[in-house]
Amino acid sequence: MNTSATAPNALPIVVIGAGPVGLAAAAHLRERGLTPLVLEAGDTVAAAIRDWGHTRLFSPWRFNIDDAARRLLESGDWQAPNPEILPTGHELVDDYLTPLAAALGEVIRTDSRVIAVSREGIDKTRSADRENTPFLVRIAHSDGTSEDVAARSVIDASGTWHQPNPLGRSGLPAPGEAEAAARGLITKPLPAVTGVDRDRFADRHVLVVGAGHSAANALLDLAAVAEDEPGMRISWAVRSPDVSRAFGGEDRDELAARGALGSRLRHLVESGRVDVHTSFVITGFETTGEQLRVHANGPDGAEELVVDVLVPATGFRPELSMLAELRIDLDPAVDAPRGLGPLIDPEFHSCGSVPPHGERLLAHPEPGFYIVGMKSYGRAPTFLMATGYEQVRSIAAALAGDRTAADTVHLELPETGVCSTDLGGSCDVPAGPIPVTIGGAPASSCCS
Template identity: 65%
Template sequence: MSETTTVSTAVVIGAGPVGLAAAAHLVERGITPVVLEAGDRAGAAVAEWSHVRLFSPWRFNIDAAARRLLSATGWTAPNPDHLPTGGELVADYLAPLAATPELADRVRYGATVVAVARAGVDKTRTVGRDGTRYLVRIRTSGGTVEDLRADAVIDASGTWGHSNPLGAHGLPALGESEAAPYLTGPLPDVLGAARARFAGRHTLVVGMGHSAANTLLTLAELAETAPGTRVTWAIRAASAARAYGGGDADALPARGALGTRLRELVTAGRVTLLAGLTIDALNPAGDTVTVSGHTADGATAVDVHNVVAATGFRPDLSILREVRLDLDPAVEAPTRLGPLVDPNFHSCGTVPPHGERELAHPDTGFYIAGMKSYGRAPTFLMATGYEQVRSIAAALAGDREAADAVHLELPETGVCSSQPVTEDEAGNVVFADSSESCCGGPAAAPAPPARGLATGVAHGHSGAVATLPVAQASGCCGGADPA
């Protein structure tokens, strides 16, 4: 059942997997999208980790509306069971999708969004606010500044490039800025373009998620052929047990294998683990940097040539200063979504279906979707973003029934984060019996909130190395497994 709507144009920020999927769904709904991409190509952020292989196969990485647009061009879908690299994701899916007749003239490259606002009113004004369109200010690659107007905005710009700091307190460690030449991003091309930087040198990898695991595995592989290559792994948690994951119980075998292989490297002494480390300061000294911190046992320091900051990401909200947002105070996700992904809680590795209602903000017609919608929460799967934008497009078109009919089936991680996770004397990961915890059953979706998109509005990594979102359920099952 459809409702009357005045939404005819929508700006989509970002031409990554979720942004282009949003554009495809908007086109199918008769809404004209304008996709703004800061990079010089579709999937520009994904291209920065083109050497990395996803642990989710193609069948989870292709949006339904995008597939329909592509199929009309004679495009041949990749093998659904193949695990694509970031480069393959761009070349075999994102680039052809952006080049379809329906989208080719709707994607602007080299267009960096610097601000979003309601046209003619600032954030403080309420009267008449919902009757105004959105103004999106961009800076082009040529340096000019332009203002665009649209009825709705979907911010699918992701979080790539906005890493969490190495230090505690949510702040950079002392000297972190000065140590920038020694730092790398979360997924350096260790075995390729960046090999010379790491071969025969000592690298510290900081982080407990899949990005850290990928880098640790490639560094260990490099050490087999490059004498003198040393690898140290630092985590804030007292144990790495949870980072090792569900192993064979993981429904995505490649994801389960990451943790299993990493545990074997630590056990064999090929990766030195510093658990429970809080980094306080970085002090450059010639060709090395001293990373100082403390653990439960007291102060510690390590001298390394490189530091890989695989510390996760946070959303850049600066461009949204003039938009009325409703954000969870902890994870900076939309308030209704925050409890479903909050890493302070635990879940069974599934996410309750959520869509436009959970993503809505006080400014109607504005949405944050994709990885950025999870705020500071560490886990995400592209399929989640695809369902988000499908629901948003339906709501913008006035189809409330379709917008609310959200559904999503995701592969289990094989470990419920409410289960106590420890290691036995042999270093094996031990999980408590989930049948005795609240994670013994499926997650329950929360009741839909009352507020949705009003009718008649006139005014929106990169699924990177995709990690699985986890969900809120009734009782104690409610959040994300910390990466």
């Protein structure tokens, strides 16, 4: 596409990712009279959520629906779900995101994976008239073709789901990790333990690695399977010297489902149904026939576990290579926008302690470019969808020239009941099916 003849302000605002935050961005832009173009890598909207759709969110519907999206949907015949019910990922897609995509219409393009973002005709070293030069967004399609799209601004809401953290020490994959995954001895994150993947775990020795919500989800589901499989063994490995922080705020958590998860996990550990390995730092993997030999440094030196399958639950990190030609400014610790990083560092902040933030805090040296949603939190695990909705509301206001609205940010998040947390993954989801009293539903991302 030749963009040089098109005035930047006449171009669309490209939103990368058609998850909850990406679609909310499109709704806010449309409401402001701006033209969004949503580019989704998958063949449907919210493709990443469909991967973990069998799990249930911690947060009820009242936290999961964006205001501009609601106004757009309610202009038709859409009926809002019960605000106190906790939806599964599939319900989030079917009852909210799919109708929202239909209401937004042709501004959404699927099978459009963004592989690079730059400026038309210039690389990141060129400064002259940069802010007036259109963005160039390069897209790859599943048939092997590619195309370039011009944009006035770019909002990256692509999430982190496809970029899980490695299992090895020092933030690096352990020797043998790729081979073990290729042979199916290491699963993908959030397998359907009690569903379609059940036979993969029944009567096996299963190791869960990680100390977050996803790990708790897997452990509780595995324990449920083990009730009918007496030969099954469950091990849990964490890098910390104890697992107590993984229990979270329990009855002090304002999201009852999230608190109940920690309480059930504590009971599971204290009952001895799970073999816990603390200070367990993986140094390598060996495949021995149909089993996996896990080498680690433990509290007393070298340690080894032989298991049938390993479930990784070590969190996610942002994919940044597609932004290599942009001038972005990231916090050196968590890979979030520099101003946001210190506010979300998981060593100091839980979901409920993150202050409201909007366009000014999310801006980069690249004018008109923003990272939002789960990806805006970089490697920090404490993201809630409601945070992303306020982010894109503020950004849409700024792009429309309404500085007052952009700078007036409001956000009330449910407290976790802990001062800080190392729980991995989004605080919305997933955390596994557990019985709670909210709306009579059982309870449990990423969300982009």
